[in-house]
Amino acid sequence: xxxxxxxxxxxxxxxxxxxxxxxxxxxxxxxxxxxxxxxxxxxxxxxxxxxxxxxxxxxxxxxxxxxxxxxxxxxxxxxxxxxxxxxxxxxxxxxxxxxxxxxxxxxxxxxxxxxxxxxxxxxxxxxxxxxxxxxxxxxxxxxxxxxxxxxxxxxxxxxxxxxxxxxxxxxxxxxxxxxxxxxxxxxxxxxxxxxxxxxxxxxxxxxxxxxxxxxxxxxxxxxxxxxxxxxxxxxxxxxxxxxxxxxxxxxxxxxxxxxx
Amino acid sequence: xxxxxxxxxxxxxxxxxxxxxxxxxxxxxxxxxxxxxxxxxxxxxxxxxxxxxxxxxxxxxxxxxxxxxxxxxxxxxxxxxxxxxxxxxxxxxxxxxxxxxxxxxxxxxxxxxxxxxxxxxxxxxxxxxxxxxxxxxxxxxxxxxxxxxxxxxxxxxxxxxxxxxxxxxxxxxxxxxxxxxxxxxxxxxxxxxxxxxxxxxxxxxxxxxxxxxxxxxxxxxxxxxxxxxxxxxxxxxxxxxxxxxxxxx
Numbered sequence: 147x148x149x150x151x152x153x154x155x156x157x158x159x160x161x162x163x164x165x166x167x168x169x170x171x172x173x174x175x176x177x178x179x180x181x182x183x184x185x186x187x188x189x190x191x192x193x194x195x196x197x198x199x200x201x202x203x204x205x206x207x208x209x210x211x212x213x214x215x216x217x218x219x220x221x222x223x224x225x226x227x228x229x230x231x232x233x234x235x236x237x238x239x240x241x242x243x244x245x246x247x248x249x250x251x252x253x254x255x256x257x258x259x260x261x262x263x264x265x266x267x268x269x270x271x272x273x274x275x276x277x278x279x280x281x282x283x284x285x286x287x288x289x290x291x292x293x294x295x296x297x298x299x300x301x302x303x304x305x306x307x308x309x310x311x312x313x314x315x316x317x318x319x320x321x322x323x324x325x326x327x328x329x330x331x332x333x334x335x336x337x338x339x340x341x342x343x344x345x346x347x348x349x350x351x352x353x354x355x356x357x358x359x360x361x362x363x364x365x366x367x368x369x370x371x372x373x374x375x376x377x378x379x380x381x382x383x384x385x386x387x388x389x390x391x392x393x394x395x396x397x398x399x400x401x402x403x404x405x406x
Numbered sequence: 407x408x409x410x411x412x413x414x415x416x417x418x419x420x421x422x423x424x425x426x427x428x429x430x431x432x433x434x435x436x437x438x439x440x441x442x443x444x445x446x447x448x449x450x451x452x453x454x455x456x457x458x459x460x461x462x463x464x465x466x467x468x469x470x471x472x473x474x475x476x477x478x479x480x481x482x483x484x485x486x487x488x489x490x491x492x493x494x495x496x497x498x499x500x501x502x503x504x505x506x507x508x509x510x511x512x513x514x515x516x517x518x519x520x521x522x523x524x525x526x527x528x529x530x531x532x533x534x535x536x537x538x539x540x541x542x543x544x545x546x547x548x549x550x551x552x553x554x555x556x557x558x559x560x561x562x563x564x565x566x567x568x569x570x571x572x573x574x575x576x577x578x579x580x581x582x583x584x585x586x587x588x589x590x591x592x593x594x595x596x597x598x599x600x601x602x603x604x605x606x607x608x609x610x611x612x613x614x615x616x617x618x619x620x621x622x623x624x625x626x627x628x629x630x631x632x633x634x635x636x637x638x639x640x641x642x643x644x645x646x647x648x649x650x651x652x653x654x655x
Contacts (some may be wrong), residue, residue: 194459196455208531209531210531211523211530211531211534212527212529212530213522213523214522215494215522215523219465219493219494219498222464222465222497222498223463223464223465223498224461239529240529241529258522259521259522259523259525260527260529261525261527262525262526262527262528268528268576269528272528272529273529273531274529274530294444294449294450294451295450296450297448297449297450297454298448299447299455300447305454305455305458307450307451307454307457308454308457309451309454309457310450310451310454339458342455342458342459342461343458343459343460343461343462343463344463344465346459349463349465349467350467352464352465352498355465355467355468355491355493356465356491356494358487358489358490358491358494358523359489359534360489
């Protein structure tokens with residue numbers, strides 16, 4: 147009987163040790179963390195304070211004419227590889243026939259615009275849907291990154307640290323919106339940044355700049371007044387795959403229920 | 407104390423030593439590998455944000471062009487292309503804006519450019535001006551007739567189909583193919599110039615369709631007829647029959 151009790155104390159001590167030694171993982175940080183100079187950082191300098199912003203975009207499907215200038219400008223601005231299958235934003239054409247038949251196409255992401263293809267059948271409804279990273283409030287992609295190379299920045303934009311990315315592609319798998327790709331040369335994950343380098347310089351994202359019909363509305367999600375807030379007050383808004391609870395910051399006006 | 411230590415079996419001590427070595431190596435390696443700024447703002451490298459933020463801009467933004475080309479911007483801002491920004495057509499011009507003599511943007515003078523937006527596509531929203539480029543004044547470049555910065559059509563279009571292409575196309579193959587638009591819509595002449603300011607009318611009552619389709623009506627022989635009082639009286643007709651493509655079966 148006595149022996150058993152002794153044993154159990156040893157076990158307790160053992161677990162205590164394990165527990166304490168686990169804390170050593172945090173040691174290097176507290177030992178090595180230096181004060182980096184915040185005044186040199188665009189995240190928080192006199193021109194741009196990330197803590198003051200929460201960016202979002204709204205897409206008005208009724209206004210999109212499917213010219214694909216957004217997809218083209220995105221490639222220009224962000225040096226996205228020109229060949230198909232690498233897109234940070236792209237445009238899909240939906241054709242809805244009777245009986246739940248939905249045909250979706252996106253030739254080269256819409257970069258070269260759309261063309262009529264010759265079919266006799268008339269769809270019941272047809273329209274264009276521009277897509278991009280939804281910059282979720284609860285992003286599934288950042289959660290699966292094993293090294294902390296993709297993350298939600300202070301202003302809500304989901305970014306990728308290309309020097310830190312190990313190219314494991316987990317995030318590409320995890321994204322429910324198919325918004326990421328592996329760069330064919332650097333072999334790191336890439337995605338829409340809302341043109342972060344433009345935001346910090348007080349410019350709108352390239353896709354918004356070139357949209358001829360103002361189908362893309364960009365701005366603050368949480369300020370009292372911003373183009374986005376005003377638009378959201380006037381229109382009926384939906385998001386893609388709401389059931390996943392990702393809380394996208396890319397909203398859609400006049401969204402058709404067939405859009406996935 | 408010492409006694410207790412001695413009573414620990416040899417293999418446990420060895421294991422413990424190995425464990426200590428592993429922990430120490432881990433601590434050193436981690437300190438070497440993890441950048442200083444990791445974790446400052448969250449589970450990521452703060453420097454990455456700065457790197458992304460300092461990438462090069464390619465599109466200058468229309469407000470930049472205004473500094474030197476204010477005349478063109480002014481022309482444009484009163485015309486139909488007011489919402490089409492300069493760099494949509496001229497391409498990214500940040501370099502040009504900084505050194506206009508060294509870099510010149512291109513200008514899309516060829517005929518295949520404008521149809522990216524203006525070619526007729528059934529998926530485009532109604533009201534957007536569209537043409538069928540194969541038959542719309544072929545061969546000549548678009549800019550011989552339309553000034554790109556202020557593209558007024560040289561004369562007002564005669565036909566509704568110029569802007570309501572999808573409706574016209576659908577109607578032309580429907581049972582209502584031979585009804586003119588004006589049978590059902592009163593259209594002010596100004597509608598073609600300023601469509602949103604001069605709205606066309608739309609039928610409002612069941613009796614309107616009844617003019618032709620009510621049983622008691624004999625003016626239109628051969629038109630399929632219904633009993634206006636009995637046929638789905640709770641709704642207006644176009645809640646079930648799309649007026650530009652009415653289907654009954």
